[in-house]
Protein backbone atom coordinates (compact mmCIF):
# COMPACT_ATOMS: atom_id res chain seq x y z
CA UNK A 408 0.00 0.00 0.00
CA UNK A 409 1.48 3.37 -0.92
CA UNK A 410 2.43 5.22 2.23
CA UNK A 411 0.50 8.41 1.54
CA UNK A 412 -2.76 6.46 1.84
CA UNK A 413 -1.98 5.34 5.37
CA UNK A 414 -3.34 7.40 8.29
CA UNK A 415 -1.06 10.26 9.39
CA UNK A 416 1.46 9.70 12.20
CA UNK A 417 4.68 11.08 13.69
CA UNK A 418 6.86 12.64 10.99
CA UNK A 419 10.21 12.03 12.71
CA UNK A 420 12.66 9.81 10.80
CA UNK A 421 12.18 6.07 11.35
CA UNK A 422 15.40 5.92 13.40
CA UNK A 423 14.05 8.45 15.91
CA UNK A 424 10.64 6.80 16.05
CA UNK A 425 12.37 3.46 16.74
CA UNK A 426 14.27 4.95 19.67
CA UNK A 427 11.07 6.41 21.18
CA UNK A 428 9.20 3.16 20.58
CA UNK A 429 11.86 1.06 22.27
CA UNK A 430 12.97 3.36 25.08
CA UNK A 431 9.69 5.03 26.15
CA UNK A 432 6.88 3.06 24.48
CA UNK A 433 4.05 4.41 26.65
CA UNK A 434 5.06 8.07 26.30
CA UNK A 435 5.48 7.52 22.55
CA UNK A 436 1.96 6.06 22.21
CA UNK A 437 0.39 8.80 24.35
CA UNK A 438 2.09 11.59 22.41
CA UNK A 439 1.11 10.16 19.03
CA UNK A 440 -2.52 9.74 20.10
CA UNK A 441 -2.69 13.30 21.48
CA UNK A 442 -1.54 14.58 18.10
CA UNK A 443 -3.16 12.20 15.59
CA UNK A 444 -6.09 10.53 17.38
CA UNK A 445 -6.94 6.84 17.94
CA UNK A 446 -5.44 5.64 14.66
CA UNK A 447 -1.98 6.62 13.43
CA UNK A 448 0.96 5.26 11.46
CA UNK A 449 4.32 4.48 13.05
CA UNK A 450 7.51 3.91 11.07
CA UNK A 451 10.22 1.72 12.60
CA UNK A 452 13.66 1.01 11.18
CA UNK A 453 13.81 -1.81 8.66
CA UNK A 454 10.10 -2.63 8.86
CA UNK A 455 7.05 -1.75 6.81
CA UNK A 456 4.83 0.88 8.52
CA UNK A 457 2.51 -0.11 11.39
CA UNK A 458 -0.96 1.39 11.71
CA UNK A 459 -1.78 1.60 15.42
CA UNK A 460 -5.50 1.11 16.09
CA UNK A 461 -7.38 1.67 19.36
CA UNK A 462 -11.00 2.41 18.48
CA UNK A 463 -13.19 -0.45 19.83
CA UNK A 464 -15.09 -0.76 16.52
CA UNK A 465 -11.79 -1.10 14.62
CA UNK A 466 -10.47 -3.57 17.19
CA UNK A 467 -13.58 -5.69 16.77
CA UNK A 468 -13.25 -5.64 12.97
CA UNK A 469 -9.59 -6.69 13.17
CA UNK A 470 -10.03 -9.38 15.82
CA UNK A 471 -12.97 -10.96 13.97
CA UNK A 472 -11.52 -10.69 10.45
CA UNK A 473 -11.18 -13.73 8.19
CA UNK A 474 -8.01 -15.62 9.26
CA UNK A 475 -6.86 -15.68 5.63
CA UNK A 476 -7.08 -11.88 5.31
CA UNK A 477 -5.08 -10.79 8.38
CA UNK A 478 -1.96 -12.68 9.47
CA UNK A 479 -0.60 -12.06 12.98
CA UNK A 480 1.90 -14.93 12.73
CA UNK A 481 4.23 -13.02 10.42
CA UNK A 482 5.00 -10.38 13.05
CA UNK A 483 6.25 -13.03 15.48
CA UNK A 484 8.64 -14.60 12.96
CA UNK A 485 11.65 -13.16 14.82
CA UNK A 486 10.85 -15.57 17.66
CA UNK A 487 11.27 -18.61 15.42
CA UNK A 488 14.81 -19.47 16.59
CA UNK A 489 13.38 -19.94 20.10
CA UNK A 490 9.86 -21.31 19.61
CA UNK A 491 10.39 -23.27 16.38
CA UNK A 492 8.54 -23.30 13.05
CA UNK A 493 5.33 -25.06 14.18
CA UNK A 494 4.66 -22.73 17.14
CA UNK A 495 1.07 -21.43 17.20
CA UNK A 496 2.51 -17.95 17.65
CA UNK A 497 3.99 -18.12 14.15
CA UNK A 498 1.38 -20.00 12.13
CA UNK A 499 -1.51 -18.41 10.26
CA UNK A 500 -4.79 -19.43 8.60
CA UNK A 501 -5.94 -23.06 8.83
CA UNK A 502 -2.57 -24.39 10.05
CA UNK A 503 -2.77 -22.03 13.01
CA UNK A 504 -6.32 -23.08 13.84
CA UNK A 505 -5.58 -26.80 13.77
CA UNK A 506 -2.46 -26.43 15.92
CA UNK A 507 -4.35 -24.17 18.36
CA UNK A 508 -7.10 -26.81 18.71
CA UNK A 509 -4.50 -29.30 19.92
CA UNK A 510 -3.25 -27.00 22.69
CA UNK A 511 -6.53 -25.40 23.89
CA UNK A 512 -7.88 -28.43 25.82
CA UNK A 513 -4.90 -28.18 28.19
CA UNK A 514 -6.40 -24.96 29.59
CA UNK A 515 -10.05 -26.00 29.88
CA UNK A 516 -12.41 -27.01 32.72
CA UNK A 517 -11.12 -29.98 34.70
CA UNK A 518 -7.54 -29.43 33.55
CA UNK A 519 -7.63 -25.90 34.96
CA UNK A 520 -8.97 -27.16 38.29
CA UNK A 521 -6.06 -29.57 38.58
CA UNK A 522 -3.61 -26.84 37.52
CA UNK A 523 -5.00 -24.58 40.24
CA UNK A 524 -3.78 -27.01 42.91
CA UNK A 525 -0.41 -27.25 41.24
CA UNK A 526 0.01 -23.46 41.08
CA UNK A 527 -1.01 -23.05 44.74
CA UNK A 528 1.54 -25.60 45.85
CA UNK A 529 4.39 -24.05 43.85
CA UNK A 530 3.46 -20.46 44.80
CA UNK A 531 3.26 -21.24 48.53
CA UNK A 532 6.62 -22.99 48.41
CA UNK A 533 8.35 -20.18 46.51
CA UNK A 534 6.87 -17.34 48.60
CA UNK A 535 7.74 -19.03 51.89
CA UNK A 536 11.42 -18.83 50.87
CA UNK A 537 11.41 -15.06 50.29
CA UNK A 538 13.34 -12.98 52.85
CA UNK A 539 11.90 -10.04 54.77
CA UNK A 540 12.92 -6.46 54.02
CA UNK A 541 13.24 -4.24 50.98
CA UNK A 542 13.63 -6.03 47.64
CA UNK A 543 12.59 -5.88 44.00
CA UNK A 544 9.72 -8.30 43.51
CA UNK A 545 10.12 -8.72 39.75
CA UNK A 546 13.03 -11.22 39.88
CA UNK A 547 11.23 -13.18 42.60
CA UNK A 548 8.09 -13.31 40.46
CA UNK A 549 10.17 -14.49 37.49
CA UNK A 550 11.53 -17.40 39.51
CA UNK A 551 8.05 -18.20 40.75
CA UNK A 552 6.33 -18.14 37.34
CA UNK A 553 9.16 -20.17 35.83
CA UNK A 554 8.73 -22.85 38.53
CA UNK A 555 4.98 -22.78 37.86
CA UNK A 556 5.44 -23.26 34.10
CA UNK A 557 7.99 -26.03 34.60
CA UNK A 558 5.53 -27.91 36.78
CA UNK A 559 2.23 -27.02 35.06
CA UNK A 560 3.45 -27.24 31.46
CA UNK A 561 6.42 -29.65 31.49
CA UNK A 562 5.32 -31.65 34.55
CA UNK A 563 8.73 -31.16 36.19
CA UNK A 564 9.38 -30.78 39.92
CA UNK A 565 12.63 -29.37 41.33
CA UNK A 566 15.52 -31.74 40.79
CA UNK A 567 18.47 -32.35 38.50
CA UNK A 568 16.56 -32.33 35.23
CA UNK A 569 14.58 -29.25 36.31
CA UNK A 570 17.84 -27.39 37.05
CA UNK A 571 19.51 -28.48 33.81
CA UNK A 572 16.53 -27.46 31.71
CA UNK A 573 16.07 -24.14 33.53
CA UNK A 574 19.71 -23.27 32.98
CA UNK A 575 19.65 -23.81 29.18
CA UNK A 576 16.19 -22.30 28.77
CA UNK A 577 17.22 -19.19 30.71
CA UNK A 578 20.21 -18.79 28.42
CA UNK A 579 17.95 -19.08 25.37
CA UNK A 580 15.48 -16.54 26.74
CA UNK A 581 18.24 -14.08 27.68
CA UNK A 582 19.12 -14.09 24.00
CA UNK A 583 15.52 -13.16 23.23
CA UNK A 584 15.61 -10.05 25.45
CA UNK A 585 18.10 -8.30 23.14
CA UNK A 586 16.34 -6.63 20.22
CA UNK A 587 19.46 -6.95 18.03
CA UNK A 588 20.03 -10.66 18.53
CA UNK A 589 16.53 -11.39 17.25
CA UNK A 590 17.26 -9.84 13.86
CA UNK A 591 18.25 -12.52 11.31
CA UNK A 592 21.41 -10.64 10.10
CA UNK A 593 22.86 -11.06 13.60
CA UNK A 594 22.14 -14.79 13.68
CA UNK A 595 25.44 -15.93 12.21
CA UNK A 596 28.17 -18.08 13.69
CA UNK A 597 30.96 -15.89 12.34
CA UNK A 598 29.99 -12.52 13.89
CA UNK A 599 32.85 -11.71 16.30
CA UNK A 600 31.65 -11.67 19.90
CA UNK A 601 28.13 -12.56 18.66
CA UNK A 602 25.85 -14.59 20.92
CA UNK A 603 24.43 -16.81 18.15
CA UNK A 604 26.78 -19.82 18.63
CA UNK A 605 26.06 -19.83 22.38
CA UNK A 606 22.37 -19.59 21.68
CA UNK A 607 22.52 -22.52 19.23
CA UNK A 608 24.36 -24.64 21.79
CA UNK A 609 21.77 -23.81 24.47
CA UNK A 610 18.94 -24.64 22.07
CA UNK A 611 20.49 -28.00 21.17
CA UNK A 612 20.86 -28.84 24.88
CA UNK A 613 17.26 -27.78 25.60
CA UNK A 614 15.96 -29.84 22.68
CA UNK A 615 17.84 -32.92 23.90
CA UNK A 616 16.32 -32.54 27.40
CA UNK A 617 12.80 -32.02 26.04
CA UNK A 618 12.97 -34.90 23.54
CA UNK A 619 14.29 -37.09 26.37
CA UNK A 620 11.35 -36.09 28.54
CA UNK A 621 8.84 -36.79 25.75
CA UNK A 622 10.37 -40.20 25.03
CA UNK A 623 10.28 -41.17 28.72
CA UNK A 624 6.69 -40.07 29.15
CA UNK A 625 5.66 -41.95 26.00
CA UNK A 626 7.48 -45.08 27.14
CA UNK A 627 5.91 -44.93 30.60
CA UNK A 628 2.48 -44.62 28.96
CA UNK A 629 1.22 -42.59 31.90
CA UNK A 630 0.26 -39.58 29.85
CA UNK A 631 -3.43 -39.90 30.66
CA UNK A 632 -2.68 -39.61 34.37
CA UNK A 633 -0.82 -36.30 34.25
CA UNK A 634 -2.32 -32.92 35.09
CA UNK A 635 0.30 -31.02 33.07
CA UNK A 636 0.05 -29.56 29.57
CA UNK A 637 2.57 -32.07 28.21
CA UNK A 638 0.10 -34.88 29.05
CA UNK A 639 -2.58 -33.20 26.94
CA UNK A 640 -0.20 -32.78 24.02
CA UNK A 641 0.99 -36.40 24.22
CA UNK A 642 -2.61 -37.54 23.85
CA UNK A 643 -3.61 -34.97 21.21
CA UNK A 644 -4.16 -36.16 17.65
CA UNK A 645 -4.42 -34.29 14.35
CA UNK A 646 -7.59 -34.58 12.27
CA UNK A 647 -6.08 -37.57 10.42
CA UNK A 648 -5.58 -39.39 13.73
CA UNK A 649 -1.79 -38.89 13.79
CA UNK A 650 -0.28 -37.92 17.17
CA UNK A 651 1.72 -34.71 17.41
CA UNK A 652 5.37 -35.17 16.45
CA UNK A 653 8.06 -34.63 19.07
CA UNK A 654 9.14 -31.48 17.20
CA UNK A 655 5.60 -30.07 17.32
CA UNK A 656 5.29 -30.83 21.03
CA UNK A 657 8.67 -29.21 21.68
CA UNK A 658 7.64 -26.08 19.75
CA UNK A 659 4.37 -25.67 21.66
CA UNK A 660 6.00 -26.29 25.05
CA UNK A 661 8.63 -23.65 24.28
CA UNK A 662 5.88 -21.30 23.05
CA UNK A 663 3.97 -21.64 26.31
CA UNK A 664 7.15 -21.02 28.26
CA UNK A 665 8.13 -17.93 26.25
CA UNK A 666 4.59 -16.52 26.12
CA UNK A 667 3.59 -17.39 29.67
CA UNK A 668 6.54 -16.89 31.97
CA UNK A 669 7.86 -13.33 31.69
CA UNK A 670 4.40 -11.87 30.93
CA UNK A 671 2.82 -13.23 34.11
CA UNK A 672 5.86 -12.37 36.27
CA UNK A 673 5.84 -8.78 35.01
CA UNK A 674 2.10 -8.38 35.44
CA UNK A 675 2.45 -9.57 39.05
CA UNK A 676 5.32 -7.13 39.60
CA UNK A 677 3.13 -4.27 38.31
CA UNK A 678 0.26 -5.40 40.51
CA UNK A 679 2.36 -4.94 43.65
CA UNK A 680 3.92 -1.72 42.34
CA UNK A 681 0.38 -0.30 41.97
CA UNK A 682 -0.91 -1.76 45.26
CA UNK A 683 1.79 -0.29 47.49
CA UNK A 684 1.12 3.16 46.00
CA UNK A 685 -2.63 2.82 46.52
CA UNK A 686 -3.01 1.99 50.24
CA UNK A 687 -6.80 2.22 50.12
CA UNK A 688 -6.98 -0.48 47.45
CA UNK A 689 -4.37 -2.59 49.24
CA UNK A 690 -6.29 -2.43 52.55
CA UNK A 691 -9.56 -3.44 50.89
CA UNK A 692 -7.86 -6.27 49.03
CA UNK A 693 -6.24 -7.66 52.21
CA UNK A 694 -9.58 -7.50 54.03
CA UNK A 695 -11.26 -9.36 51.18
CA UNK A 696 -8.54 -12.02 51.12
CA UNK A 697 -8.76 -12.48 54.91
CA UNK A 698 -12.51 -12.94 54.59
CA UNK A 699 -11.99 -15.58 51.88
CA UNK A 700 -13.77 -13.46 49.26
CA UNK A 701 -13.07 -13.35 45.54
CA UNK A 702 -14.72 -10.44 43.70
CA UNK A 703 -12.30 -7.72 44.75
CA UNK A 704 -9.31 -9.96 44.05
CA UNK A 705 -10.56 -10.61 40.52
CA UNK A 706 -11.28 -6.89 40.05
CA UNK A 707 -7.74 -6.03 41.19
CA UNK A 708 -6.22 -8.48 38.72
CA UNK A 709 -8.36 -7.03 35.90
CA UNK A 710 -7.51 -3.46 36.86
CA UNK A 711 -3.78 -4.28 36.87
CA UNK A 712 -4.10 -5.73 33.38
CA UNK A 713 -5.96 -2.57 32.30
CA UNK A 714 -3.67 -0.01 33.90
CA UNK A 715 -0.39 -1.78 33.19
CA UNK A 716 -0.73 -4.16 30.23
CA UNK A 717 2.71 -5.78 29.96
CA UNK A 718 2.19 -6.13 26.24
CA UNK A 719 0.88 -2.66 25.32
CA UNK A 720 0.22 -3.98 21.82
CA UNK A 721 -1.30 -7.28 20.62
CA UNK A 722 0.43 -9.01 17.70
CA UNK A 723 0.47 -6.89 14.53
CA UNK A 724 -1.84 -8.26 11.83
CA UNK A 725 -0.35 -8.24 8.32
CA UNK A 726 -2.91 -7.53 5.59
CA UNK A 727 -2.93 -10.34 2.99
CA UNK A 728 -5.79 -9.11 0.79
CA UNK A 729 -7.52 -5.68 0.67
CA UNK A 730 -9.17 -4.98 4.02
CA UNK A 731 -11.59 -2.16 4.79
CA UNK A 732 -11.35 -0.47 8.15
CA UNK A 733 -12.72 2.86 9.35
CA UNK A 734 -13.51 4.04 5.81
CA UNK A 735 -10.05 3.23 4.45
CA UNK A 736 -8.97 0.22 2.41
CA UNK A 737 -5.68 -1.30 3.51
CA UNK A 738 -3.73 -3.05 0.77
CA UNK A 739 -1.62 -6.23 1.20
CA UNK A 740 1.58 -5.54 3.12
CA UNK A 741 0.08 -3.03 5.56
CA UNK A 742 0.29 -3.94 9.27
CA UNK A 743 -2.56 -3.27 11.69
CA UNK A 744 -1.40 -3.03 15.28
CA UNK A 745 -4.09 -3.22 18.03
CA UNK A 746 -3.14 -1.21 21.13
CA UNK A 747 -4.32 -2.49 24.50
CA UNK A 748 -2.63 0.40 26.27
CA UNK A 749 -4.44 3.10 24.31
CA UNK A 750 -7.96 1.66 24.38
CA UNK A 751 -7.57 0.91 28.10
CA UNK A 752 -6.58 4.54 28.72
CA UNK A 753 -9.34 6.12 26.69
CA UNK A 754 -11.20 8.54 28.99
CA UNK A 755 -14.37 8.14 26.92
CA UNK A 756 -14.42 4.48 28.02
CA UNK A 757 -12.71 4.56 31.42
CA UNK A 758 -13.27 7.70 33.53
CA UNK A 759 -10.00 8.80 35.22
CA UNK A 760 -8.07 6.20 33.24
CA UNK A 761 -4.77 6.79 35.08
CA UNK A 762 -6.30 5.97 38.48
CA UNK A 763 -5.83 2.44 39.83
CA UNK A 764 -9.37 1.62 40.83
CA UNK A 765 -10.46 -2.06 40.87
CA UNK A 766 -14.01 -0.93 41.76
CA UNK A 767 -14.62 -0.23 38.06
CA UNK A 768 -14.76 -3.99 37.49
CA UNK A 769 -16.94 -4.88 40.49
CA UNK A 770 -20.32 -4.36 38.84
CA UNK A 771 -19.20 -4.74 35.30
CA UNK A 772 -17.20 -7.35 33.42
CA UNK A 773 -14.47 -6.04 31.12
CA UNK A 774 -15.63 -5.42 27.52
CA UNK A 775 -14.43 -7.74 24.77
CA UNK A 776 -13.07 -4.86 22.67
CA UNK A 777 -12.32 -2.27 25.38
CA UNK A 778 -10.22 -4.51 27.67
CA UNK A 779 -7.72 -6.40 25.54
CA UNK A 780 -4.57 -7.18 27.60
CA UNK A 781 -4.76 -10.69 26.11
CA UNK A 782 -5.48 -9.57 22.55
CA UNK A 783 -8.57 -10.96 20.85
CA UNK A 784 -10.38 -13.20 18.39
CA UNK A 785 -8.81 -16.47 17.28
CA UNK A 786 -5.43 -15.26 18.47
CA UNK A 787 -6.53 -14.37 21.98
CA UNK A 788 -3.99 -15.53 24.54
CA UNK A 789 -4.44 -19.24 25.22
CA UNK A 790 -3.12 -18.83 28.75
CA UNK A 791 -5.37 -15.90 29.78
CA UNK A 792 -7.41 -17.82 32.38
CA UNK A 793 -4.31 -19.59 33.62
CA UNK A 794 -2.43 -16.28 34.02
CA UNK A 795 -5.32 -14.68 35.94
CA UNK A 796 -5.64 -17.76 38.13
CA UNK A 797 -1.93 -17.61 38.89
CA UNK A 798 -2.15 -13.89 39.74
CA UNK A 799 -5.10 -14.54 42.06
CA UNK A 800 -3.24 -17.34 43.84
CA UNK A 801 -0.01 -15.35 44.26
CA UNK A 802 -1.87 -12.27 45.57
CA UNK A 803 -3.58 -14.39 48.21
CA UNK A 804 -0.44 -16.31 49.17
CA UNK A 805 1.76 -13.24 49.61
CA UNK A 806 -0.78 -10.90 51.23
CA UNK A 807 -1.92 -13.54 53.75
CA UNK A 808 1.63 -13.93 54.92
CA UNK A 809 3.29 -10.51 54.59
CA UNK A 810 2.67 -6.83 54.93
CA UNK A 811 3.76 -5.10 51.76
CA UNK A 812 4.91 -1.47 51.70
CA UNK A 813 6.51 0.91 49.21
CA UNK A 814 10.19 1.68 49.72
CA UNK A 815 10.01 4.95 47.81
CA UNK A 816 7.35 7.47 47.04
CA UNK A 817 7.95 7.84 43.30
CA UNK A 818 6.08 5.83 40.70
CA UNK A 819 8.17 3.29 38.78
CA UNK A 820 8.42 4.15 35.10
CA UNK A 821 7.34 1.78 32.34
CA UNK A 822 10.59 0.39 30.89
CA UNK A 823 10.88 -2.02 28.00
CA UNK A 824 12.45 -5.39 28.69
CA UNK A 825 12.43 -7.52 25.54
CA UNK A 826 8.84 -7.52 24.34
CA UNK A 827 7.30 -6.63 27.71
CA UNK A 828 6.97 -3.30 29.51
CA UNK A 829 8.04 -3.65 33.12
CA UNK A 830 8.49 -1.49 36.26
CA UNK A 831 11.81 0.37 35.95
CA UNK A 832 13.05 -0.50 39.47
CA UNK A 833 11.78 -4.08 39.40
CA UNK A 834 8.79 -3.34 41.71
CA UNK A 835 10.73 -2.48 44.88
CA UNK A 836 8.74 -3.25 48.04
CA UNK A 837 9.40 -4.00 51.71
CA UNK A 838 8.02 -7.25 53.11
CA UNK A 839 7.36 -7.82 56.81
CA UNK A 840 5.57 -10.75 58.41
CA UNK A 841 1.95 -9.90 59.20
CA UNK A 842 1.22 -9.50 62.90
CA UNK A 843 -2.47 -10.17 62.39
CA UNK A 844 -2.10 -12.93 59.81
CA UNK A 845 -5.32 -14.91 59.41
CA UNK A 846 -5.27 -18.25 61.23
CA UNK A 847 -4.38 -21.15 58.98
CA UNK A 848 -7.48 -23.19 58.17
CA UNK A 849 -8.03 -26.21 60.42
CA UNK A 850 -6.86 -29.40 58.72
CA UNK A 851 -9.84 -31.40 57.48
CA UNK A 852 -10.81 -34.20 59.88
CA UNK A 853 -9.77 -37.62 58.63
CA UNK A 854 -12.39 -40.24 59.33
Ligand code: HEM
Nearest residue numbers: 496666667670671674721722781782783786788789790794
Ligand atom coordinates in the same frame (compact mmCIF):
# COMPACT_ATOMS: atom_id res chain seq x y z
C1 HEM B 1 -0.48 -11.84 32.32
C2 HEM B 1 0.05 -12.71 31.50
C3 HEM B 1 -0.14 -12.74 30.01
C4 HEM B 1 -0.41 -11.71 29.14
C5 HEM B 1 -0.62 -10.24 29.47
C6 HEM B 1 -0.51 -12.30 27.81
C7 HEM B 1 -0.81 -11.58 26.67
C8 HEM B 1 -0.88 -12.14 25.40
C9 HEM B 1 -1.16 -11.39 24.19
C10 HEM B 1 -1.41 -9.88 24.11
C11 HEM B 1 -1.15 -12.26 23.15
C12 HEM B 1 -1.38 -11.91 21.66
C13 HEM B 1 -2.87 -11.99 21.36
C14 HEM B 1 -3.29 -11.31 20.07
O1 HEM B 1 -2.45 -10.85 19.31
O2 HEM B 1 -4.52 -11.24 19.80
C15 HEM B 1 -0.87 -13.58 23.69
C16 HEM B 1 -0.78 -14.73 22.95
C17 HEM B 1 -0.47 -15.96 23.47
N1 HEM B 1 -0.27 -16.28 24.81
FE1 HEM B 1 -0.38 -14.99 26.36
N2 HEM B 1 -0.28 -13.64 27.91
C18 HEM B 1 -0.06 -13.95 29.22
C19 HEM B 1 0.17 -15.21 29.76
C20 HEM B 1 0.22 -16.37 29.03
C21 HEM B 1 0.37 -17.69 29.60
C22 HEM B 1 0.45 -18.00 31.10
C23 HEM B 1 0.44 -18.57 28.55
C24 HEM B 1 0.58 -20.07 28.55
C25 HEM B 1 0.97 -20.79 29.57
C26 HEM B 1 0.29 -17.79 27.32
C27 HEM B 1 0.29 -18.33 26.05
C28 HEM B 1 0.02 -17.60 24.90
C29 HEM B 1 0.02 -18.19 23.56
C30 HEM B 1 0.31 -19.64 23.22
C31 HEM B 1 -0.30 -17.16 22.67
C32 HEM B 1 -0.45 -17.27 21.14
C33 HEM B 1 -1.90 -17.55 20.78
C34 HEM B 1 -2.15 -17.65 19.28
O3 HEM B 1 -1.44 -17.01 18.50
O4 HEM B 1 -3.09 -18.37 18.90
N3 HEM B 1 0.16 -16.47 27.67
N4 HEM B 1 -0.72 -13.48 25.06
